[in-house]
Each structure stands twice: as C-alpha cells, then as structure tokens.
Amino acid sequence: MIDEDWLKSLRFESLQGVQVTGLVATGSTHVVLDALTPEGEHVVLKTYRHALGFHIKEIPPFITAKKEYDVGRVNEKLRRLIGRDDLDDMTAEYDRLYSSITRLVQEIGVPGAVLRSAMQGLLDDEMLFLLKTPGMRRRLQHWATMREEARDSTDLILIVNGPNFPMTIPRVQLIAWARKTLREIEELPPPANLAPESLTSNPLYVWGAAVMDGFFTDDELPAVADYIEQHFGRLPARDDIFPLLNQCTAIAELMTFYLKESEVARFVKLCAACGLHFQPRSRPHVEDAEDTSDDDDGNESDASPSRPSGTSWWQRMRRRWSGS
C-alpha cells in the first residue's frame, strides 16, 4: 500500500522541469501528482503506481530531474523487503513479467504455458519456477479466495491483472479459473535447483527490483554489493549459491523473452557486481526470422503477450527443431 501521507508531502522538480507540489489521487494503476510548470500553469503528472520508489517512500528516480535518494537509506529500506511476497506488485519490471505470464496462462492454460516456454527455447524449469514462486501464488490466491457474490452490478465483470496485460473476466469465472490454476501449478513437478519458494529471500531479487526501477548508478553498485555482502554474506560462497544463481538467471531470461524493452541488463550488472556472472540468452531478432507472415506488433497490451516483439515463436520453434 502506498503511503498517501508521504505522497502528499512530496515536493520535487520532475524531469519535465515542473515542480511537483503534492498528491492529487492514487488509483489502482496510477499515481497522479499535482504540479506547477515554470510558467505557473497547474498540471498533473500521471505515472504508473507499480514503481518501487512509491512503495519505499523514495521519489522514483525516473521522474526526478536530479537524484533525490541516498544509497544507504535505500539499502536499509530494501533489506526490509526481504521475504515480502508482494514485491512483484511494487515493481514495474516484475509486475510486467508476472502479469504477462498470468495472462498467458489464462489464455492457454498451465500446460500450454509450460509447453510454449519449452518451444520458445526457454527451459521448462524457468516457467515452472515462475509459476511456483510466492508472487504468482499470491496473485492467484487473491482471485481464488474472492467472494463469489458480486457487491453490485459493477462488480460482476472485472478488469484485473494491471494495465499492461489486462484481463476482462466475469467474477465467478475468474475465481474458478484461479482455483483451477493453483491446483494445476501445485501438481507440476518442482523445478530442479531453483527453490522458487525462496525467491523472495534472494537479495538480488529484491535489489534487482530497485536497479531496474532506476535506483543506483553504475558507480554506486560497488557500495550496494558491499552492503549486500555485509548483510547476506558473500553470495558466491554461500551454500545455496546454485539456487541463488539459477533464480537470477531464470528471472533474467524470463524478462528477456517476455518483456519488450526490459531493464534486464541492469539486473545482470547488479548480479555481476555481487559476484554472480551470467548472461541471459538473447531474444531472437526479427531479421533472424525465416517467415515474417506471423509478425508481431510488439504491443504489450496486444492479445499475445507471450510473444516477444519482432519475432514469432513458431519461427523460433522451427529453427530449434531444425537444429539451427
């Protein structure tokens, strides 16, 4: 929950040079701030509420003209997020990843999503991993445990899953689908060496949310790495290094494959600063395609969120099968 008292107290210069003077309103998808242009004209700034800064009471770096955060303070705040199962709801990149996979599952089912993941060149385990994380369970349980009776007529058909990959679905149908999906995910085999239930305790998952939301310059990453080592040990030397590394790799590859223009490079850089070096496999480019008839417009709100921009999973599947 975003602290509205804190939002009301916000005063800063935004990227556009306008002075933010407080809060207009918060909604389920956006935060609207009051602002004054250099010419003295009142305007409002509307921004996505899934920004980590709003949740940790720090001005999101992507909306400020100058740096407003303190590295030490942000580190302390992030440490308090260890174990939170709703980090994916606070962060733009994770929210986009989870909501894209959620809509994919809603469209083609759990087995379909796992199969498609394999066909796209991802290991089955990466999709299994995400489906079995606390964040996905929380999202589905939220719907599965909803009251079946609608409060009124406006409550009968719901628009859920956020603004990027919205799902319009009758309440009763949503509840039934979420319950069935939870059961199906429960029955899936556990992914090897990925320990999805411990993802929320992985410091790189938590700090990764921050770097992808614009916190910490490259110059600040060594100080961040030092802080993580001080509080969580030297990651490469930890007993659970393999699940830690595999979780990071899985998250990076899922974002690479499923999100358009993701900030995954910053996440990879953070992991490297902490001694975990890996490079996610790159997403195939459109020029690699053998057949362009099944093109993709790359719009995340399009009905096929699983397809990465500029390519076709059928094309990659054919390449994979042909051994290219």
Added chain:
Amino acid sequence: MYEWDVFISHASEDTNEVAVPLANELRRRGIRVWIDARELEIGDKLREKVGEGLTRSRFGVVVITPRSAAKTWPRDELNALLALEEDGVKRVLPVWHDIDRAGAAAAFPLIADRLAGSTSAGIEALAVTIARIVLDPKHSSPASTVSSPGRRLVAQFERDPSGPAVRDFLQSEERIIRAAFGPVDSIVWSPAIGPHSADLAIAEHWVSASRMIWSVVILGRADSPLSDGVTIDADIDVLAARLEAIRKWMAGNLAEARNVLDEVETGFQGMVIAGRRPPPGSSVAAVLRDYNDMQMDVRVRTYDWLVDAAFKMEVSPGGRS
C-alpha cells in the same frame, strides 16, 4: 453558546513560533481552538471569518510580541475582543512573547495589567495555564460544559490511556474513526486474524478497481513517550512488528483472513496509533518521522490525529459525523 473555546489573535510572523504550537498544545488538552492558520480556507473572507472567530469563541488569546505590537490587524482583533467584554465577562487572555512588560504596556495600554501568561517557561507551561482557565466550569466555555466526542476522547486519555480502554471508547464513538479515515465502507472491531489480533480494521471499497482497501490498526498507550529523542520507544516497535506478523500470517492464510476481513490483501495499510503529538521540530518528532520513513506499509500516528478529526467534526456541521 460558543463554538470554540479559544480564538488566537496573532501577527502572521508569530504563527509558527507561537500561535500554532500554542494551539496544538491547547488542542491536545481537549480545547477547541480557532486560529487563522488552521481554519481559514480558500474563499473565506478574512474579516468575516475573523469576526466569526471572535464572536463564536469564549476566550480570545492575544499573542503580544514586538511583531504584533507593530501590526494594525491584531490590534483590530484585540479591540473587537475588548468590545465583547462589555458585559463584564472576562474574554481576553493576553500572553506575552519576546517582549517585556513595559514594551507590551506601551503597545497595548488597555491590557497591560491583564497578563494571562508568558512563553518564558515554554509553550507547554503556558498552555497548562490557559487550559486551567478555559476548563474551569465557572467560565462556561464549551470544553467545560459540552460533552463533545473530542473532549471525551481527551478525558479518556486522562482516565485510562491504555490501548484496550481507548479502543472501547472509540468503539462507542465510532464516528471519530469515520471522521479520521474519510470514506469508510466497513469497520471491524477487535478482529482476530488467525493467531493474531488487532484493535480495529477499516475498509474503503474502490469501486473502479473492485478492491477493498483495508487499514489494520493497533492502538498503543495514549501516554506513550513515543521516543527518548534518540530511538523509537520499544513498545511502538513491538506494535509495528505485530502488524508485520499479521501480514506474514495472512500471506499463507489468505482465505482464512478473508473470512474476517472481506477481500483483504497482504499489502494492507498497517497503522499504530499511540502517544500524543510531539512539538514540531523536537527530537521526538524527528525520531518519529525517521521511523515512519523506514516503515513499509506501516505508519505510526499519534492520537492527536483522532483528536483533530473529532474536533473538526464538531466544528464542521456539514462534515462527516
């Protein structure tokens, strides 16, 4: 019948240093205070509003400082107050700040011998002196005669400041909670959330998002010191930790939690209410601010938040009640 106990007349330059801190100290003692810095809203006509303050207040506290001595406006207010004393009832309580008696007498000769108090011993001591006068039943001020929710809440703090006692009081005066929280669609008192408990939970239904937005509240002692000026009081930290324990339990038992709190989410807003508002700029206020800054989804408020809401509810008949 007066609406307010006290109207504070002051020069604008003295607002932050004297008038507002004095108003806050009086309010926390259950006294209804009218002060232009707090009650004037855009669109009010200044003279009409001040006139309203003067005629609807039992006492006028006049803050005399070198700044006010040089101002016409506070003198006008003072003259109006003195005119209202024609029936022989004492109405004007001059208080002195940063000025000696000779200087004040020169600026306001009519009230030179009517010193009610000075800030030399601190704003809090001055407030105690004024409160003693205002709350004296023989002066028939609203706070001494009318059993208002705000005054009763303050009296509850004096009678029994423990969290459970305050909760029981608030449950009997639920409109204070409604006034403080704004739009409220559901209130659950003393919810048992699995093995945990809270004092109350309040929900607002976001129609556009089909979500129930819950605040889960734990009430601490009204006489909590909040902080020693360096670190937050350990009891406050314990109460905040209780909210986090509820959140953690809820994450694994959402269906069960929703049997108690309709469609609650693990990202609910947690709130601890304890203590009284520290003076602005004090070390206690700084510790509280820093503590709140570091909390995720938990906010510590003082009971003055509820006191303010209760008095605002009384003063604004059009408000929620």
